Structure formats: C-alpha cells, structure tokens
Amino acid sequence: SGRLFVERSPSAESEGLRIISHQNAPILMAYTYEVVDILMAYIVESFDRETKVIDFHYPNELLQMNNWELQDEPATLDDILISCRATLKYAIKTAHPRYFNQLSTGLDMVGLAADWLTSTANTNMFTYEVAPVFVLLEYVTLKKMREIIGWPDGRGDGIFSPGGAISNMYAMLLARFKMFPEVKEKGMSSVPRLVAFTSEHSHFSIKKGAAALGIGTESVICIKVDESGKMIPADLERRILEAKQKGFVPFFVSATAGTTVYGAFDPLIAISDVCKKYNVWMHVDGAWGGSLLMSRRHRWKLDGVDRANSVTWNPHKMMSVPLQCSALLVREEGLMQNCNQMHACYLFQQDKHYDLSYDTGDKALQCGRHVDIFKLWLMWRAKGTIGFEAQIDKCLELSEYLYNKIKDREGYEMVFDGKPQHTNVCFWYLPPGIRYMEDKEERKKHLHKVAPVIKARMMEYGTTMVSYQPQGDKVNFFRMVISNPAATFEDIDFLIEEIERLGQDL
Amino acid sequence: SGRLFVERSPSAESEGLRIISHQNAPILMAYTYEVVDILMAYIVESFDRETKVIDFHYPNELLQMNNWELQDEPATLDDILISCRATLKYAIKTAHPRYFNQLSTGLDMVGLAADWLTSTANTNMFTYEVAPVFVLLEYVTLKKMREIIGWPDGRGDGIFSPGGAISNMYAMLLARFKMFPEVKEKGMSSVPRLVAFTSEHSHFSIKKGAAALGIGTESVICIKVDESGKMIPADLERRILEAKQKGFVPFFVSATAGTTVYGAFDPLIAISDVCKKYNVWMHVDGAWGGSLLMSRRHRWKLDGVDRANSVTWNPHKMMSVPLQCSALLVREEGLMQNCNQMHACYLFQQDKHYDLSYDTGDKALQCGRHVDIFKLWLMWRAKGTIGFEAQIDKCLELSEYLYNKIKDREGYEMVFDGKPQHTNVCFWYLPPGIRYMEDKEERKKHLHKVAPVIKARMMEYGTTMVSYQPQGDKVNFFRMVISNPAATFEDIDFLIEEIERLGQDL
Incomplete structure (x- = not known):
C-alpha cells in the first residue's frame, strides 16, 4: 500500500x-x-x-x-x-436502537445513501448553474412542506439552513426586517427598542439569535408556562402590554411546537390571536415537533400553525434524516430575498441565459450552502408521506408505552402529569435508599445526584444513553426521547431495567 | 424489488x-x-x-x-x-478537470471517503459525549492551523462553521463583543454607532453580516483598492479618522487575503499597523487565500496574518476538501465562549463525569453542528502538509501558465496588470469583430455581452465552465480560477481554444 x-x-x-x-x-x-x-x-x-x-x-x-x-x-x-x-471504534453508535441521548437518533439507509450521493456531487446550493437538480428539489420539497403546514397552494418561501438555531435566527431577522426594513442599511440604532417573546421553556437559540442580531438577550421576554410546559397566552398578552407601556416595540413571538425538554406544544391558536391583535410576527419553532404535521393522528397538536408567519421544522430530528436538515418556512414570498440580498455580481449575474428566480443563494445568510435537501427528498420518495407518518406514530407509541410503564411504578416520579405530547418522557428514578426519605430538602439534594451517576455508569458500561438535566427548581431528571424507529418495546423495557440496575445502590 | x-x-x-x-x-x-x-x-x-x-x-x-x-x-x-x-445525470460534474466555475472544484477521494464516514457516524459536534473523536480532531486541527498562522504554540480558539460567510459573521460578532460586552444582553441600543471597514473588492458577506448583526450596511465603509485590487492602507486610516471625527466607533477591519474576483491579497502588515494604532479588531478573510499559508513558496502573500485577531480559512476551497469546511480562527482564548454561551442545561450539564472544556457547543451560534472536521483531518493525514502544499503550488503554476499564455495573445486583454497573486486570472476575450472598434463606448458595450454568450454556449455544449462578472466600471470579464489539482496545462490550453471557438463569431 x-x-x-x-x-x-x-x-x-x-x-x-x-x-x-x-x-x-x-x-x-x-x-x-x-x-x-x-x-x-x-x-x-x-x-x-x-x-x-x-x-x-x-x-x-x-x-x-x-x-x-x-x-x-x-x-x-x-x-x-x-x-x-479507530475513529469509528470510539464513535458513539447513534444508530443503535438503545441510543436515546439526543433528539436526532437512528440511521436511515436511504438517507445515508442520499448523503453519500450528495458528497459525491460536491456542490453548492447558491445557484441553479452549479446545482440544478438540488435547487429544483429544494423548491419542490419546501412547497410540499408549506402545503402540509396549510398555507394556500403551498405558497410562500423558505430555505434549508444549518440547523434549527440558524432557522430561528432567520425568522427573527425576517420579523425585524418586515417591521423596520431600514434596519438592513441603518442598523438597530435607527429603530426603537424591539422586544421578542418566547416561553421560559423555549430553546436557547432564541436568546442566542437575539444576542447575535444586536437585539440583546434582555429584550427576549420569557413567558410563563403551565405545569406541562406550554406557554400561557394570557401571560404573553400581559407582557406584550407591559412592554408597549414601556415604549418598547414587540416584534416577534416564538411559540414552540415541541419543547426540548418536556416536548410541550404551545397553544398556537390562542397565541396567534394575541399576535394578530398586537400585529406581531408569529414564529413557530417546530424544530422538534414540526414533524408531527406528517401524522394524521398527532398533527392536531400543531393546530394553528398555518397562522404563523414562519416555521422552523427539522427533518433531521423526528424524521431521522441524516444530520443536518433543517428548514425555515416563511409565509410571505420575496421577504427573505429583500432582507438578505447583497447582489454579488460575481455569483448572481443578471445576464445569465436561464430563469434567475432559481438562483436562490442571495436570500441566504450563507454564501456557499451545503446540499441538505437530497437526503430528505430521497427518503420521502422511498417512504412516501405515509412512511414518515408510520415511523413518527411508532415512536410516539413507544413513548406512551414508557409513560404507562413507569407512571405508577415504584421508585419513579413523573416530572409533570399527563400523557406526553411528544416522545419526551421526563421522570425521576428514586433509588430505594432515598425513596422514603422524610426530609424533603435532603431527599431533593440526593435525588439531584442520581441521574448524573446513572448516566456516567451507562456510558462506562456502554449499554444505553439517555439525557438528563435540571429545569427551573426541579432537580436533575431523565429526559427520555425516541426518534429512532428501530427502537422497540423491548428496548424501552431494557432502559428501565438498566436504570434500576445501575441506580439501585445510590 | x-x-x-x-x-x-x-x-x-x-x-x-x-x-x-x-x-x-x-x-x-x-x-x-x-x-x-x-x-x-x-x-x-x-x-x-x-x-x-x-x-x-x-x-x-x-x-x-x-x-x-x-x-x-x-x-x-x-x-x-x-x-x-437522474439526479447525477443532470448534476454539474464539479470534479471534472475542466470545471473552473467556482472557488471550490475537484473531488478528493480521501476527502470523499471521510465524508461518507461522517454521514455514517451521523452525529453532532456540540458535546464530547456524542462526538468524542470528532471533537478531539477539531481541537488538534484548529491548533495546527493556528500554528501555521503563526500564533505562539498554536494557542487561541476557533470553530468550523457552515461556510466563509458565517465565519466572517462570527468574527464581526466577536469584535463587537470584545469592545462592548454589554451588547450581548442590552443590544445595539446600548452602544455608540459602530463602523466596520473592508475593501471595495471584499466579499459581500461582510455587508451581509453587518445587516444581520444589526450594525447596518451603511456602517460598513468600503476602502479603496489599488489597480490590482489590494486595499490601500492610507485610505483605511483616512476613513477611520473620518469616522472618529463623526463620533462613530471603528470596531472592525476585515482585510481580504485572496479577493473573490481578482485574487488580491490586502497588505496585512500595513493594515495591522493601522488597526493597532486605532485599537480596532483586525480580521483576515482568508476564505479563498488562507490556504496559501500551506505553501512555503506562496505564504509570504499573507505576511502579517499572525497580527490578526481572527482569520477565516476555508479548506473546502483551495485545499479541495469536500463542501463544506470553513474555519474561523481566533487569537484570544475564551472569547467565543463568553460571547455566545447561553448555558443550556439540557445539553451542557455541569455535573458530567468528564472534562467539560471539550463540550464546545456553547461557543457556536448553531446548536446542532455538522461534523466538517473529519474530511479535512483525514486528507491531511493522507497528504501530509507537503501534499497540500504540492497541490496548491501546482494550481498556482497552472494559473501562471494561463497568464503567460494570454497576456500578449491577440484578442485578449488583462483586467489588471501583473502576475496573478492567487489562481485568479481576469481577462477579456475580444472576438475579431470588435477587436479593432474605434468607438470606445461602442466597443465596451459589445464587449460586455461577449462573456455571457460564451458562457451560455459553454454550458450548452457542456465542455467547460468558467465564471464571468462585471466589476466597478469594468464590463463583463472572465474570472478563471483553478483549485482542482487534477487540472493540467492541456486543460488550460483547451479552455482558451474553447473560448475562441465559441466566441469568434460574436
């Protein structure tokens, strides 16, 4: 060699x-x-x-x-x-049916083959000239996704971006530009103080985006959630009024469809009423939960999504498309182009011989943009919409099975009551030693240390992986999520056995 | 089936x-x-x-x-x-030795295999927990790149981002945060009017970034370039003084190492002197030219790069790494983390059992981040630094060959005088019919239409592809670039023959 x-x-x-x-x-x-x-x-x-x-x-x-x-x-x-x-030996087997650690798990073989084709074609999404097929497939797929959202004839706009955080940032950028187009040239000093609203359980990318865009994290107002993690629309209205009274300008509400930890779906219809009343851009961060739109059984959880101005939807999560594949869908046509275009004449020549509306690169923040569309498109061909539906429904069935199994089981406490809306099941495992502790504070202190130790042991044994975190005043709990359709009821049983095996002495 | x-x-x-x-x-x-x-x-x-x-x-x-x-x-x-x-049938063969259309061309088989492995491993860069090897390889590679830049012991920071535009945006974000850390919480309304400086030949992503970050495109001041496209340091100083006199705060200078069209290298040492004098962050956009640091013969063109606060360097361009692979290198350690972190407790748990400094996700704008490191790392192993050097030197030799071939050839005019600094060769082809036109304006008008027609014919015949554009008051000209080490002297000869064959009747 x-x-x-x-x-x-x-x-x-x-x-x-x-x-x-x-x-x-x-x-x-x-x-x-x-x-x-x-x-x-x-x-x-x-x-x-x-x-x-x-x-x-x-x-x-x-x-x-x-x-x-x-x-x-x-x-x-x-x-x-x-x-x-060596690289593979020490890699995490994210395709393993007992890997539950992130919202993106599993490995779809058609998606993988499509990603290999994408690497082989090795091109950029900025112009039709260098990516004719991929540009058309993005057009076809975004239209289909908008139809599923419920926008008339699938009209609107959109882009595939490098992840949900960037998709959410695009939405905030568009909302600001829609209200104050002069901000593009003149910057934030030309506009009044803008404020954005999102629930206290929303993804950190909303604040990250606000910091980057020069809005500032203090201008992101966190709206209260109910016990199950859903935004309380009355609190949203109250905080919008409060902001207006201070002379601030509410410009952006990000409702979450499928929160990261609880898997909660904010009530979109009620939120859209508030947004409409105060003329605020309504964004739906469906990075995690947007895929439920593919399921006739579960899409009601996103009722009202068609009223949104923009929607983030990551097929790389619940639809098992290889990383990364995140879409931002926008209701208004042409806005992205106006917001982001800079007319680079070396790339978007105006005297080309084909229809320039297919040169979509100038609506992006990126210049070169990776081809993320083909893996989604090919998987969609292979499965059909009903195939995605079936695998989503199956994952939700598995999480319901888990919920039913542990909700009354000795040694378990649910973090919130009621059947999970998404595949998130949040729970504490209480080892026998602390199960009957009388001192509540002492018990809490011990409980906080349980999940990290069990998780560390899981990783050292290498048998399974599941995430944990604290939230608000709740000490460390497990957040189980299922997005890999290869998982089975037996894998859920195994997880529970493993938690008990690794945690019983704590 | x-x-x-x-x-x-x-x-x-x-x-x-x-x-x-x-x-x-x-x-x-x-x-x-x-x-x-x-x-x-x-x-x-x-x-x-x-x-x-x-x-x-x-x-x-x-x-x-x-x-x-x-x-x-x-x-x-x-x-x-x-x-x-079907997708491949209608795709552009970006690996074809006669595809010269973009700054990213060619297909490296080791890079391709590495990208297939990356897709198969299907994970995210945010934590060591889910990407142990890739996180370490990113660490090793960024350090190596910083050593090559010339920062002591390779110290500093950095990240692989989805393309040069985003890398440049990171740099601007860091510069702003360094000067006014309160902007993260309080937004742009808490700071004086900031102004950024870049040459009039720089990449459009600087303005795009300024628009997104709430700085505004009018606050990006374009510095004059000399005849060969290099920023004029005296004009930079003049414009900085002018801005200060108006009460604006100069915070960011982006020098370009390898401009998109001319391939010009801004004089980094002189620019760094100005930046130091006025205490302004110096960024080097080496998306295109940064790779010349790998060449002992050509790296002098970036002399002074070690004085920069940040450097964009895209291995997916001149180093033929499959798309996308862009690095932002930062001299100050810890700044990225402070600038971007949001402490999401579901991802960056503080009670994990391993060294948390390897959980690098919170310094990114993205949450999920594609693994772009492995293809670069594996190619580097396969070629060694001297292999990259050899392929870069070869591409530059090819462009010098092209320059020498056409600079005195009948029917050609160079857009600027002198040997190309990068592989960009910018020229007009004048078909016989307009070669001797006396009316300068008439000639210019005709000439403007030549390149688009030849390009359209190239695409219809499918024999080769090369880019063209106008720039300033210069009508459409060809911008030849070479980044595919599979190209040969014969391919250059072919290009010239083809331009003449397709353009002689115009």
Missing part, C-alpha cells in the same frame, strides 16, 4: 512532489470500496443490540489511544484505513 | 404499516452497494475529459425530465435507484 495522492516522482518535478490525484483512479476506487466495507460493518454493528452504544474514554485517555496528530509527511494507505477504524 | 422501509404488514399493526428499518439489513446493504456502484461510475465519468461537465437544461425543462414530485405512497427500490441516476 503506497502513499496517497502525492508520490515522489522519479522525474523530480517541482520539489520532488507530484500530484497524482485522479490519475491513479483504480487504486483510489479500491481504497474507497475498502472504506465502504468498513462503514457497512460499522452499520451492522450499530444495529446490533449486543454491541455497545459507546466505548467510552475520557478525553485525555482518548488523545493517547491513537496517533491523532497531523504531520508534514503523507501517511500510508494502511494508516488511513486504521484511522477510519 | 420491494418497497423500502415501510411495508404493509399481514398482521396489520397500526394502520397496516410496519416500519422495517434495520430489520431487513441485508436488502438495505445490497441496495446501498448498488448506490455506491452508481456513485463510483459517476466519479470515473467525472474524471474523464471526454464527458461533458454539464448536461444543461433550462429549469422548466428539467422539471419535466423526471418525476420529481413527492408522493404519499412509497416508491419502489427501482425508482429510488432511477432517482439517484
């Missing part, structure tokens, strides 16, 4: 190095097939419940376990294959 | 649909290998000069050439393979 791409040439052309790149295609093809075999073996392993989800090592250990340093000299082909194997 | 992933189950579990996902692994593996064969055939074709760079169709035609619509019902496996073939 020789050195790749750069070989020392006998004719000693410039500094003795010669690029061989594609000239030695057969060697490279063979090598690439070897990598594919490694990947396929990894996939088979990831799908196998007998393998570990994770082979955990502390950072300083992992740094020692392979030579990760970059060198001046090229490595051998063998070394490259070894590096691929 | 059956339907994929969703089959109608005889046992009619919930709505007659059953998710089969990974249970039918053998079928899926076989299918995936079929897709790999399609991809490999496409790569072989792309590397073959006898094939077309593009099989061009107008958008409305292309919409009719396949059934691109999304359906409720699943498609067959055959249809999925047909869709993959």
Whole structure:
C-alpha cells in the first residue's frame, strides 16, 4: 500500500512532489470500496443490540489511544484505513436502537445513501448553474412542506439552513426586517427598542439569535408556562402590554411546537390571536415537533400553525434524516430575498441565459450552502408521506408505552402529569435508599445526584444513553426521547431495567 | 424489488404499516452497494475529459425530465435507484478537470471517503459525549492551523462553521463583543454607532453580516483598492479618522487575503499597523487565500496574518476538501465562549463525569453542528502538509501558465496588470469583430455581452465552465480560477481554444 495522492516522482518535478490525484483512479476506487466495507460493518454493528452504544474514554485517555496528530509527511494507505477504524471504534453508535441521548437518533439507509450521493456531487446550493437538480428539489420539497403546514397552494418561501438555531435566527431577522426594513442599511440604532417573546421553556437559540442580531438577550421576554410546559397566552398578552407601556416595540413571538425538554406544544391558536391583535410576527419553532404535521393522528397538536408567519421544522430530528436538515418556512414570498440580498455580481449575474428566480443563494445568510435537501427528498420518495407518518406514530407509541410503564411504578416520579405530547418522557428514578426519605430538602439534594451517576455508569458500561438535566427548581431528571424507529418495546423495557440496575445502590 | 422501509404488514399493526428499518439489513446493504456502484461510475465519468461537465437544461425543462414530485405512497427500490441516476445525470460534474466555475472544484477521494464516514457516524459536534473523536480532531486541527498562522504554540480558539460567510459573521460578532460586552444582553441600543471597514473588492458577506448583526450596511465603509485590487492602507486610516471625527466607533477591519474576483491579497502588515494604532479588531478573510499559508513558496502573500485577531480559512476551497469546511480562527482564548454561551442545561450539564472544556457547543451560534472536521483531518493525514502544499503550488503554476499564455495573445486583454497573486486570472476575450472598434463606448458595450454568450454556449455544449462578472466600471470579464489539482496545462490550453471557438463569431 503506497502513499496517497502525492508520490515522489522519479522525474523530480517541482520539489520532488507530484500530484497524482485522479490519475491513479483504480487504486483510489479500491481504497474507497475498502472504506465502504468498513462503514457497512460499522452499520451492522450499530444495529446490533449486543454491541455497545459507546466505548467510552475520557478525553485525555482518548488523545493517547491513537496517533491523532497531523504531520508534514503523507501517511500510508494502511494508516488511513486504521484511522477510519479507530475513529469509528470510539464513535458513539447513534444508530443503535438503545441510543436515546439526543433528539436526532437512528440511521436511515436511504438517507445515508442520499448523503453519500450528495458528497459525491460536491456542490453548492447558491445557484441553479452549479446545482440544478438540488435547487429544483429544494423548491419542490419546501412547497410540499408549506402545503402540509396549510398555507394556500403551498405558497410562500423558505430555505434549508444549518440547523434549527440558524432557522430561528432567520425568522427573527425576517420579523425585524418586515417591521423596520431600514434596519438592513441603518442598523438597530435607527429603530426603537424591539422586544421578542418566547416561553421560559423555549430553546436557547432564541436568546442566542437575539444576542447575535444586536437585539440583546434582555429584550427576549420569557413567558410563563403551565405545569406541562406550554406557554400561557394570557401571560404573553400581559407582557406584550407591559412592554408597549414601556415604549418598547414587540416584534416577534416564538411559540414552540415541541419543547426540548418536556416536548410541550404551545397553544398556537390562542397565541396567534394575541399576535394578530398586537400585529406581531408569529414564529413557530417546530424544530422538534414540526414533524408531527406528517401524522394524521398527532398533527392536531400543531393546530394553528398555518397562522404563523414562519416555521422552523427539522427533518433531521423526528424524521431521522441524516444530520443536518433543517428548514425555515416563511409565509410571505420575496421577504427573505429583500432582507438578505447583497447582489454579488460575481455569483448572481443578471445576464445569465436561464430563469434567475432559481438562483436562490442571495436570500441566504450563507454564501456557499451545503446540499441538505437530497437526503430528505430521497427518503420521502422511498417512504412516501405515509412512511414518515408510520415511523413518527411508532415512536410516539413507544413513548406512551414508557409513560404507562413507569407512571405508577415504584421508585419513579413523573416530572409533570399527563400523557406526553411528544416522545419526551421526563421522570425521576428514586433509588430505594432515598425513596422514603422524610426530609424533603435532603431527599431533593440526593435525588439531584442520581441521574448524573446513572448516566456516567451507562456510558462506562456502554449499554444505553439517555439525557438528563435540571429545569427551573426541579432537580436533575431523565429526559427520555425516541426518534429512532428501530427502537422497540423491548428496548424501552431494557432502559428501565438498566436504570434500576445501575441506580439501585445510590 | 420491494418497497423500502415501510411495508404493509399481514398482521396489520397500526394502520397496516410496519416500519422495517434495520430489520431487513441485508436488502438495505445490497441496495446501498448498488448506490455506491452508481456513485463510483459517476466519479470515473467525472474524471474523464471526454464527458461533458454539464448536461444543461433550462429549469422548466428539467422539471419535466423526471418525476420529481413527492408522493404519499412509497416508491419502489427501482425508482429510488432511477432517482439517484437522474439526479447525477443532470448534476454539474464539479470534479471534472475542466470545471473552473467556482472557488471550490475537484473531488478528493480521501476527502470523499471521510465524508461518507461522517454521514455514517451521523452525529453532532456540540458535546464530547456524542462526538468524542470528532471533537478531539477539531481541537488538534484548529491548533495546527493556528500554528501555521503563526500564533505562539498554536494557542487561541476557533470553530468550523457552515461556510466563509458565517465565519466572517462570527468574527464581526466577536469584535463587537470584545469592545462592548454589554451588547450581548442590552443590544445595539446600548452602544455608540459602530463602523466596520473592508475593501471595495471584499466579499459581500461582510455587508451581509453587518445587516444581520444589526450594525447596518451603511456602517460598513468600503476602502479603496489599488489597480490590482489590494486595499490601500492610507485610505483605511483616512476613513477611520473620518469616522472618529463623526463620533462613530471603528470596531472592525476585515482585510481580504485572496479577493473573490481578482485574487488580491490586502497588505496585512500595513493594515495591522493601522488597526493597532486605532485599537480596532483586525480580521483576515482568508476564505479563498488562507490556504496559501500551506505553501512555503506562496505564504509570504499573507505576511502579517499572525497580527490578526481572527482569520477565516476555508479548506473546502483551495485545499479541495469536500463542501463544506470553513474555519474561523481566533487569537484570544475564551472569547467565543463568553460571547455566545447561553448555558443550556439540557445539553451542557455541569455535573458530567468528564472534562467539560471539550463540550464546545456553547461557543457556536448553531446548536446542532455538522461534523466538517473529519474530511479535512483525514486528507491531511493522507497528504501530509507537503501534499497540500504540492497541490496548491501546482494550481498556482497552472494559473501562471494561463497568464503567460494570454497576456500578449491577440484578442485578449488583462483586467489588471501583473502576475496573478492567487489562481485568479481576469481577462477579456475580444472576438475579431470588435477587436479593432474605434468607438470606445461602442466597443465596451459589445464587449460586455461577449462573456455571457460564451458562457451560455459553454454550458450548452457542456465542455467547460468558467465564471464571468462585471466589476466597478469594468464590463463583463472572465474570472478563471483553478483549485482542482487534477487540472493540467492541456486543460488550460483547451479552455482558451474553447473560448475562441465559441466566441469568434460574436
């Protein structure tokens, strides 16, 4: 096995190095097939419940376990294959049916193949000229998503962005531009003090976006939620009035459809009434819950979403599309273009020979933009809408099974009452030792330490992974989420057994 | 070939649909290998000069050439393979050695294999917990890049972001926060009017970023460039003084190392002197030219880069890393974290069992972040630093060859004098019919139409692709760039022949 791409040439052309790149295609093809075999073996392993989800090592250990340093000299082909194997050996098996740690889990093989095709096509979304098919597929898919939201004839606008945080930031940017278009040229000093509203359980990206856009985190007003984590519309109205009385200008409400921790759906119809009354842009952050629109059984949870001005919807979460795939859908056509365009004449030449409306790059904040559409589009072809529906329904069934299993089980307490709206099931596990502690504060203090220890043990055994966190005055609890349709009832049973096995001595 | 992933189950579990996902692994593996064969055939074709760079169709035609619509019902496996073939049939062969259209061209097979591994691992960069190896590789690689910039011991900070525009936006965000940390909470209304400076040839993302961050495009002051497109430091100083006299606060200078059109390198040392004198953050947008730091022969063009506070450097351009791979490097440690962190407790739990400094997600604007590091890291291993150097040097040799070939050739005019600093060669081709026109204005008017027609014909013949644009008072000219190390002297000869063949009748 020789050195790749750069070989020392006998004719000693410039500094003795010669690029061989594609000239030695057969060697490279063979090598690439070897990598594919490694990947396929990894996939088979990831799908196998007998393998570990994770082979955990502390950072300083992992740094020692392979030579990760970059060198001046090229490595051998063998070394490259070894590096691929080592990287996978210590990776998290996110496709493993017992990996529940994040909102994005699982591995869809059609999505994967589509992502491999995307890498191979290696192009940018900015113009039709360099991405004709992908630009059209984005157009077709965004239209379909808008139809599902319920906007007439699927009209409107949108873009695929690098994640829900950026999609939410786009929404805030558009809302500001809609109300004060002069802000684009003149900046925030030309406008009155703007305030945004979102629930206290909403995603941190709303505040992050406000900080970046020069609005400031103090201008994001957090609205109270009810016991199950839903925004209270009366509190929203109260806080809007309060802000107006102070002379501030309410410009943006972000309702959440599927909060990160509780999986709560804010009441969109009531919120839209408030937004309409005070003429405020209504955004729905459906990064996590938007996919429930694909399910005839669950889409009622987003009733009122068609009244929104913009919607974030991440197919890379509940629809198992490979990372990343996040869409921002916008009701008003043309606004994104006006808000973001800078007319770069080296890219968006106005004298091209085709319909320039397909050069969508100038409505983005990015210049180059990764092709995130093909994996979603191909999966949609493969499954049909009913296939996505079935896998979403299945994940929700699994979470209901979990909820029913633990809600009255000894040693468990639910963080909030009632059937989960999304696949989030939030609960405390109380080891026998603290189950009957009388001192409430003492009990709470102990309970706070339980989840982190169980989680650390899960990772060291490598058997499963689930997230935990505190929230408000609630000490650390487990947040179970299910987005991998490969999970089964038995996997849920296993999780519970594992929590009890690892936590009983605490 | 059956339907994929969703089959109608005889046992009619919930709505007659059953998710089969990974249970039918053998079928899926076989299918995936079929897709790999399609991809490999496409790569072989792309590397073959006898094939077309593009099989061009107008958008409305292309919409009719396949059934691109999304359906409720699943498609067959055959249809999925047909869709993959159709997508590639109408794609641009960005790996073709005669595709010169963008700053990102070519296809590196190690990079491609690494990107396939990345898709397979399907995880997020936000925590060490879910991306242990990738987080470490990002750490190792950013440190190496900072060493190459010349910061002591490679100290500092950085992040891989979704493209140069976002990297530049990060830089502007950091500069603002460094000067006025209160802007994070209180927004732009708490600070004086800020002004940024960049050359009139700089990338449009500087203005786009200023618009998004609430600074406003009018607060981006464009500094004059000399005949070859380099920022004039004296004009920068003059404009900074002028801004200060108006009571504005200069906070950010973005020097460009490799402008998009001319490939010019702003004089970094002189600019850094001005920045230091007026205490302004110095950013270097090296999205295009940063990679020349890898070349002992060419890195002098960035002399002074080590004085910058931040540097954008896109390995997906001149280093042929698959899209996207863009780094922002920052000299001050900890600033990104302070600027962007929001302490989301569901993700960045403070009671985890490992060293939390590896949970780098809170310094990003994104929440989920795609793994862009592995393809760069694996290519670096495969080539070594000297391999990147060799391919960069080769591309620059090719552009010098082109420059020497046309600078005195009949029918050509260079847009600016002198040897190109980067691989950008900017020129007009004058067809015989207008070559000797006496009326300068008439000639200019005709010349403006030449490049678009030749480009349109290139795309219809599918033989090659090169970009064109006007700039300032200069009518449409070709901007040739070379970033694909698979290109040869013969490909340059071909380009010139093709321009003459397609343009001689104009």
